[in-house]
Amino acid sequence: MYNRKQNVIKMAHQLFIEKGFQATSIQDILDYSGISKGTFYNYFSSKNELLIGIYKTIYKQLEKDRNDLLIGRNPADIDIFIKQLELQMISNRKNKLIALYEEVLASNDADLKQFVQNARLKSLHWYFNRFIDIFGEEKRPYLLDCAIMFQGIIQYNLLYNRLANETGEKISRVVGYSVARLVKLVEEVAESGNQLHEPNL
Template sequence: MNKRKEHVVHKAHELFIEKGYHATSIQDILNHSGISKGSFYNYFPSKGELFKAIFTSIHSQVKEDRDALLIGEDLDDIHIFTQQIYLTMESNRKNKMLQLIEDAIVSNDPDLILFIKQSRFLFLNWVHDRFINIFPEDRKPYLLDCAILFAALLPNIHQTSHAMNEPISLKQIIDYCMACITTILEDVSAKGLQLFSPDKLHTLLPNSDYNDFFNNEFSYATLSLKKVIEKVFTANNLNQASYLKLLLFIQEEIMNHKEPRVFLIESALLSLKTCPHINETKEFEHYQTILCKMI
């Protein structure tokens, strides 16, 4: 997003918080951002598309910050996950996301309402993916149900604590919800109780491009393998630098090319395989499996 367009997104976000989405006119946005009507429509076909740009910009920043917390950490560390949830909810509070969503829904714009619903399912999908990282393999069939419960518990307990003027911190709420889910998971898995099939979750998600796929499953696999390399080799070891460069090359090839150069990726992968300290790890096996799906 260029700086001028980003400026309009920022200024419109300010107005939506101050006046509400429905009460903010395009002329208000033009006045507040200092651009012409022609420039506005060059950037955004409608006010609804501008709302989507605001929502997407906030979500992208949250995702970047959440992923940063994983660098050098174990994917199965529950404490890292709760930090990611805290970061997400703090961003929602700071950016008045609940207010924006409620305002947008009452606008009765079908396309915008669908966008909001699908965005909620993206969060559910992320929670489900993280639960797969955190909990044992044999609990996998029950994790979508638990992700749904977790995603519902968080906002409801948070809103109830505010309504009752109870001094419950966000961290306490998150830890409590996670403890509840852990207990529920043990119970339903022991009894074999399952409502939803994880295989159908993708039907709820918006159409995603290639980079969306990369930014989810493959990014976690890359972070996990990066950690392995950093553990095996010291920071000043030339091999560490070389293997990390290979990971970076594959990452950029996937991200920056609609048709990645498979022969170059396979060559980089072959170089990684030559190191038994990398090749024989479960992280490399998982990384290679995900990568093969993409090329």
Template structure:
């Protein structure tokens, strides 16, 4: 069964690349995968759900690359940032059709629209965090403005350069041109103290479904904190306490830091806690499991 699902995903990727997402039908995917429509719907409820699965896979790979590049200690942070911004630009250009769907189609699957909105916001949040890392914590009051400026400048320059020859080289030129301009902008904002986009403004950009997820993450952290405190009070070996705490930290890290949390990691950690942790923690572990399921 898994082989069929993998084949559907593989063929759908090929067809999306050749025909474009909007021009691809379920019938095209079924024919290329050499399966029946019934088999397709055993795995996916719609073309949109299949596209989300594919996009999440590629998005997960992208952020693994970004984390690896930003962690490269053989180069300056700004060089790492430039490489990562180039990766982001190339990713968004490669997937421009899908990323722009909710702007061009009024009638679109709501879950798909929500997912795409989350993708765009995740990219902005990642750039925001890297700006703080590269330019320093003292840019925090202006970081929302800097994020909008850097993304706006880069993508407009790339759009203007996209039809020229040596497009890839032009993207590199754009990245460094904009980053060099950012140096001057950062100094100016620190000097003038001008702030246009506040945290309240940013909160207005966040759709309700993402706001709900943020609140659920807060509740999850509270439950984990409660469990960590209760573990300390248990009369068990210190080595066992350490194992329970590490399982909780692994769960939080997996859900908090990955666009596509790995189900086997989450279920493995939960199973360990349910089977091995003291009975006094059963209630909190049940609450933890329910909260995690509401986030996935």
């Protein structure tokens, strides 16, 4: 049953990439994955729940892959963080997550929007914890602010890099450049003693 459910998730993901989430009907998913309506509703209560299942499957794999990079390594090593980021950006691009996010946020579905918001907060939490590993506890008061700013830096650097028709191989250049800015950002914010958000927020 698990493998069959995962196959539906995989096939629906392909359809959502090709046709878009909104334009894909449950009947399209049934036809493409070769299952009955009863089987579909045995696995998922709705198309929205299926999309959430896709996100969760991708995140679970990404989390495992990022953690694998830390095995036997010093978590303070910024080069490991760079590799983790490259892995994440390649996964996002391969799975067309940004396009799916944008479609969800443009919709009026409150549950999906809430799920995406929670996913963003989870991502922010990961950045914050990794920054503590890298920059140390003494900089903790400033690292939530830095994590928020860094998300914006890397997101828009990748966006405009993509618009400039850069190839996938250039992701490492964008990540390296963004992390170099991050190091200076953390130094400057900590030195200023200026804090916008409490880390326990």
